[in-house]
Amino acid sequence: MQVEVGTSVGYALKRAQTALHAALDAGLRELDLSVSQYSCLELLRQRPDLTNAELARGAFVTRQAMHQLLGGLRTAGLVAGTGEGRNERIALTPTGLERLERASVIAAAVEQRMLSSLTGDDRRRMHEHLIACVDALA
Amino acid sequence: MQVEVGTSVGYALKRAQTALHAALDAGLRELDLSVSQYSCLELLRQRPDLTNAELARGAFVTRQAMHQLLGGLRTAGLVAGTGEGRNERIALTPTGLERLERASVIAAAVEQRMLSSLTGDDRRRMHEHLIACVDALA
DNA sequence: CTTATGTCAGTGAAACTGATATTG
DNA sequence: CCAATATCAGTTACACTGACATAA
Numbered sequence: 001m002q003v004e005v006g007t008s009v010g011y012a013l014k015r016a017q018t019a020l021h022a023a024l025d026a027g028l029r030e031l032d033l034s035v036s037q038y039s040c041l042e043l044l045r046q047r048p049d050l051t052n053a054e055l056a057r058g059a060f061v062t063r064q065a066m067h068q069l070l071g072g073l074r075t076a077g078l079v080a081g082t083g084e085g086r087n088e089r090i091a092l093t094p095t096g097l098e099r100l101e102r103a104s105v106i107a108a109a110v111e112q113r114m115l116s117s118l119t120g121d122d123r124r125r126m127h128e129h130l131i132a133c134v135d136a137l138a
Numbered sequence: 139m140q141v142e143v144g145t146s147v148g149y150a151l152k153r154a155q156t157a158l159h160a161a162l163d164a165g166l167r168e169l170d171l172s173v174s175q176y177s178c179l180e181l182l183r184q185r186p187d188l189t190n191a192e193l194a195r196g197a198f199v200t201r202q203a204m205h206q207l208l209g210g211l212r213t214a215g216l217v218a219g220t221g222e223g224r225n226e227r228i229a230l231t232p233t234g235l236e237r238l239e240r241a242s243v244i245a246a247a248v249e250q251r252m253l254s255s256l257t258g259d260d261r262r263r264m265h266e267h268l269i270a271c272v273d274a275l276a
Numbered sequence: 277c278t279t280a281t282g283t284c285a286g287t288g289a290a291a292c293t294g295a296t297a298t299t300g
Numbered sequence: 301c302c303a304a305t306a307t308c309a310g311t312t313a314c315a316c317t318g319a320c321a322t323a324a
Contacts, residue, residue: 005180009261010158010249012268015198017155019275020148036290042143053305060156065291067307086299086305104141111148114271123147126267129260130150133252137157172313191281203315205283224281224323281323292312299305 013133020114027106031099032076038107040069041092041100044079049089151271158252165244169237170214176245178207179230179238182217187227 005011024035033041043058044050050058056066070090073079078096081088092100115123143149162173171179181196182188188196194204208228211217216234219226230238253261 005177005184007265008249009253009265009268010162010245011177012265012272013151013155013158016268016271017151018198019272020151023275024148034289039143039149042141046143051305052307060153061290062292063305064293064307068290088306107148108141110275111146114275115147116274117270118267122263122267125260126264127145127147127150129256129264130147130154132255133154134150134157136254137161137248137252174314189281190283199314200316201281202283202317206314226282279324281321283321284319286316286318288314288316290312290314292310294308294310296308297306300303 016114020110023110023114024107027110028103031103031106033099033103036069037073037078038100038103040066040073041078041096041103042107044090044092045097045100048091049082051086051089055090154252158248161248161252162245165248166241169241169244171237171241174207175211175216176238176241178204178211179216179234179241180245182228182230183235183238186229187220189224189227193228 021035024038028035028038040055040059043055047054047058052066052070053063055070056063059066061069070079073096074081077093078099079090080093081090083089118126159173162176166173166176178193178197181193185192185196190204190208191201193208194201197204199207208217211234212219215231216237217228218231219228221227256264
């Protein structure tokens with residue numbers, strides 16, 4: 001059994017994801033946002049007024065992880081909840097929306113750069129295949 | 139500026155890498171190996187007798203991170219160094235090689251499962267495109 | 277002298293599990 | 301009562317930066 005790291009798709013996947021994360025992190029630093037925080041804000045823009053548990057499922061993490069993430073975003077004034085206890089719905093604040101819009105510009109630029117050498121067809125195919133990988137492992 | 143997380147290649151990349159990591163982690167647990175440890179052993183099989191600094195460069199991490207990783211592998215008796223100080227060369231021990239061989243079987247099976255719905259052409263293309271992404275971000 | 281290296285120490289982000297209280 | 305939830309607390313794996321002594 002020989003696993004060639006040089007030709008392993010898994011290895012390339014890890015490298016690409018690490019490189020993307022590093023580039024995103026560097027770009028978002030000036031906005032004082034981590035990659036996870038940005039992802040959460042993006043999710044919240046598309047699906048507002050979810051509960052913590054629903055957000056956790058949407059981001060594929062535990063409730064506890066999402067709770068902690070939201071804590072930071074609350075403190076920063078980027079999200080706020082309406083309602084009490086388990087009825088609390090989380091949504092972006094105006095400040096949060098404004099910050100997210102700036103972050104989206106940066107994130108889109110990073111993704112553009114990452115995909116700069118690929119055709120539109122290549123990008124579509126890659127997306128499709130990545131999702132197929134997720135499904136196969138689920 | 140609207141970033142659709144559903145169609146973002148970066149988002150799919152993250153999900154795929156997370157799923158792969160989780161599957162690998164679950165598979166390697168019975169061997170008491172983390173994914174990082176397994177990667178380091180695999181690197182060491184293909185390029186034995188490197189120094190800590192060389193290994194770090196090969197794995198794209200800092201030498202401090204590699205030093206810490208190697209500490210665990212040394213303690214577990216899976217790698218050993220010959221030579222003193224900065225001349226020390228790291229290599230797999232017989233135990234390490236035996237463990238790695240079992241891990242390789244598991245890792246290969248996980249990768250096979252992940253790619254099970256893709257043709258050989260698809261896999262080659264995907265690998266190629268992932269590396270193109272890494273290069274574009276470097 | 278300069279540079280790369282090994283190593284110690286501290287830090288940080290991000291996930292996890294466990295436990296408890298609450299509530300629909 | 302039961303299941304899902306919010307939340308507090310502790311832990312872990314992994315990477316980072318900084319600092320320092322040392323050796324090529």
